[in-house]
Amino acid sequence: MSLHSTNRARPRKPLQWIDVRNRRTGMWAFALNRVTGLGLVVYLFLHFVMLSQLFVGRAAWDSFVALARSPLVLAFDVVLFAGLIIHGLNGFRVALNGFGLGVRQQKAIFYGLMAVGAVLLAASTVLIFTI
Amino acid sequence: MQTTATINAPARTRSALGSLGWIWQVITGAALVPLAGLHMIAQHFMVEGGLRGFDQVQAYLSNPIVWPIELLFLASVVSHALLGVRAVLVDLGPSPRVARLLDTVLVIVGIASVAYGAWLTYAIVSAA
Structure with missing residues (x-):
């Protein structure tokens, strides 16, 4: 079953997209995009709070930097x-499909982009722990 | 044919914010690739230890090329994020009145967030 056919039916309940049990790739991709998006929104506003330490002053910021270099924060x-x-990467696929590009190939595009993402994440992890 | 993209498309939206929101989200999403990439490289990957110290942040933001780019990044990421939040909340099926209230609240949060970032940048640079 293709991605677009799995998404043809709109969720019967508003939050049904969260439940990906017995769903095909399309619903997983959709849910993954939303979950990561919401997580990034939470991080964005946490980031604003963290940056307020710059306004508090040099000592506050530099002690935050020391904390941010701990292995636990690096894992985060x-x-x-x-x-x-x-x-x-998933957003790139959604945008492509939104303009009518690669709709029939979107399942392959999704898997291909996630493979690229795995390589990028591996490289990023090495950078994070070695800088 | 409905795709994962059209699930977020403006068809189900009820306001001017929604009708242009999807296009704006694509534009800001594309802009975020170079802007977030530059932010990550300059703020984290080019700095020993992965984070700039206080003096390094001041020096970086004092660059007349850097702060407009960082503000553009901020405006792009905030609008992209809040439009995403709106898409999720609109899926809950709010009434037109609640949807309009939601749009108003998100616009206020967006403006306040960008204003906060601009003020913080100004405060850091002017303290140098």
Whole structure:
């Protein structure tokens, strides 16, 4: 079954997109895009809060930087990068399809982009832990 | 034929914000690739330890080329994010009145977020 055919039926309930049990690739891609998007929105506003330390002053910012270099926070950065990469690449496919491009090939495009994403995430993880 | 893209398309929206929102989300999404890439490389990957210290942040943002790019990044990411939140909330099937209220709240949050970022940038640069 192709991606577009799996998405033909609109969810019967508003939040049904969250439940991807027994769904095909299209619904997984759709849910993945939304989950990563919502996660990135939460991160964006957390980022604003963190940046407020710059206004507090040099000592506050530099102590935050020390905390941000801890292995736990770096692991969180890997999760952040995974969200960015998945959302960005999946969003590229959604935009292509929205303009009528690659609609028939969208399942292959999705898997191809996720493979590219896996490589990018591996490279990003190495960078995060070695810089 | 309905695709994953058309699930987010303006057909189900009820306001001017919704009718242009999907196109704007595509435009900002495309813009975010170079803008977020530049932000990540300059703020994290080019800096030893992955984060700039206070003086390094001041020096970076004081560059007359950098701060307009960072503000463009901020405006793009905020509008892209809030349009995404709107798409999810509109799927809950709000009444036209609630949908209009939602649009108003999201516009206010967006303007406030960009204003906060601009003010923070100004405060950091002017303190240098």
